[in-house]
Each structure stands twice: as structure tokens, then as C-alpha cells.
Amino acid sequence: MAVTVKSAREIDLMREAGKRLEYVHNKMADMIRPGVSTWEIDKYGEKLIREQGCTPNFLNYNGFPASICVSVNEEVVHGIPKKDRILKDGDIVSLDCGLIYKGYHSDAARTHAVGKVSDEVLKLMEVTKQSFFEGIKKATDGAYLFEISNAIDDFVTPYGYGIVEALVGHGIGTRLHEDPQIPNFRQRRKGLKLRAGMTLAIEPMINLGTYEVEWLDDDWTVVTEDGKPSAHYENTILVTTGEPEILTLDRW
Ligand code: MG
Ligand code: MG
Secondary structure, three states: OOOOOOOHHHHHHHHHHHHHHHHHHHHHHHOOOOOOEHHHHHHHHHHHHHHOOOEEOOOOHHHOOOOEEEEEOOEEEOOOOOOOOEOOOOOEEEEEEEEEEOOEEEEEEEEEEOOOOOHHHHHHHHHHHHHHHHHHOOOOOOOEHHHHHHHHHHHHHHHOOEEOOOOOEEEOOOOOOEEEEEOOOOOOOOOOEOOOOOEEEEOOEEEOOOOOEEEOOOOOOEEEOOOOOEEEOEEEEEOOOOOOEEOOOOOO
């Protein structure tokens, strides 16, 4: 599939989709505390999405059974919400969420601390988030796609963390996952030349220990091979001739 460059009209719709998703994320963040089940987070997130006249794009995507991916501690991504999975003090929880507004998708992820989390894990969360911002500094018209990948790798590697390679970021628009794929680790090639009007979901997934991951028997939940925690941070961005516009984040 060709990489799409969005028209001004499409960009406006994607801005609206992004704004609504940021709202959902901010509301979900407020409910994170020990004692809450991952199922409750999913139900609340779905309600917020539908209240705004949007559709959750993860629900039934390739058969995924929920609207929000809720991944706890060693779960990297695609955690399935469950009534008996209760957040406890010291956990971290990654919420990956997306929605469709008038045919256009947005996609963003945040990792939250539950109660008091160790300094080591807080640092992992902070570096993961910052690596997104380091990566998107390269996302400008005329630059090459893999400059983003290399910038993320350059920032994360000195910390000794494992950068997940099995899952990557992606283009986004009238579909949740469009070309191109966007790795978060160093690439030998330059990749595609970026153009203003491309919309991309950049999403570093960073592990405290090994970069290796495996899939649980549910065939969805991705976990770290060594059982150490993992953090995830994602926004949908618009490439411009200057700094990129973060569509799923107003203030940064
Ligand atoms: Mg996502
Ligand atoms: Mg994504």
C-alpha cells in the first residue's frame, strides 16, 4: 500500500480525531489507582469514545475483544482487559487506545504509574516518553523515515534498555495501520522520504531488560521474555515543513 499524503480536509478530520483521543486518555488517566480492574478502564474508555460520536478502532480489530489495550508491568502491548486483573500499588499500566472520527483514525498510548513505583521503573517510563520526542524532531518534510528510528535508538541505548523490535509504529489515516512501518531501533537504510501531510503513529516500546518479547497463549498479549517491565508511549503526528504537529497531544 502506498504511503498517503493527506489533504487539508483530511488533516482537519485527523486533528479532530486526535483531540477526542487526547480527551479520552486524560479522563482514563484520572481513574488509574490501586484496586481498579483493567476491565473497568476498558469500559470507561469505550464509553468516552462513544459519547463523542466516535468508534473504538481496536474493538474487533483482527478479533481483539476490547476497545483499550491495557498492559500491566511485563506486558508490553495488546493486554486484554479482565475483571480479575486488578491494579496494585507499584504496578505500571500502559493504555493503548484509538478511535475513528468521521472515517479517520487516531492512535495513542500512555504508561501510567499505579501508586508508588520504583525509581528504576519511573526512569524507564520517562526515557520511553522522551524517546518519542527525540524521534519526532526528525519528522519533517524532506527528511528520511529511518532518521526517526535512529534518533529513538540513539537516545534509549545509553540507558541499557531493550528496544522492542517485533512491533513498530505505522502510518495512519482512513485505516488504523497504513504504510510505512516505523521501527524504533537503528536501521541501515534511510527509508522513505517524508512529505508534509503524512500522518504517522510513532510508538516506542522500551523494556527494562531484554528487547526480546513473546506472545501469551491468548495470542494477543505481548510480554517481555525476562518478565521485567516495559513502557509504551505513542502519539499520532502530522509531518509539516517545520516541526511536526502532535495530533493526540495539545500541550507538550
Ligand atoms: Mg496504539
Ligand atoms: Mg499504533
